Amino acid sequence: MENNKLMPLSIIILAISIVFGSIWIGNSLKEIEKQSIYADSQGNDxxxxxxxxxxxxxxxxxxxxxxxxxxxxxxxxxxxxxxxxxxxxxxxxxxxxxxxxxx
CATH class of the missing domain: 3.90.105 (Molybdopterin biosynthesis moea protein, domain 2)
Structure with a gap:
């Protein structure tokens, strides 16, 4: 019975973790892309x-x-x-x- 009461809370925590994790990964990928574009623009040939x-x-x-x-x-x-x-x-x-x- 107690497990059923904790299930919605677990789902909410999992959903929040997925959202924040996705945002964090997205920002990291954008930063990597900026660095590679910057390196190319610096004449790294x-x-x-x-x-x-x-x-x-x-x-x-x-x-x-x-x-x-x-x-x-x-x-x-x-x-x-x-x-x-x-x-x-x-x-x-x-x-x-x-x-x-x-x-």
Whole structure:
């Protein structure tokens, strides 16, 4: 009998928890989106080898071939075994249109 009296109270507490939890999650997602938009607007265009290859839609091996074997003017910085690219420089290189590589 006592359990039946507590059931409506439990349902109300559960509903309130769901509402506040949803609001909290929604606000957190909005904050994450703002941060990612802010990072993009700050010119965060530094790419590692794998990211540069994805940006160019080629394999990492093909990108390494282009920068090692071909003198195509791809700008990069090499530090130890890591390659660092600028997204803007890669975009400009693509836009130059003077690229024809055959293996």
């Amino acid at each position: 530094v790419l590692a080898l794998d990211e540069a290859a994805k940006y160019l839609k080629i394999s990492e091996g093909d990108l390494l071939y282009l920068i090692r074997e071909e003198n195509l003017g791809i700008k990069y910085v090499q530090m130890n075994d890591q390659y660092i690219f600028s997204k803007e420089a890669l975009h400009e290189w693509l836009q130059s249109g003077q690229i024809e590589v055959r293996r």
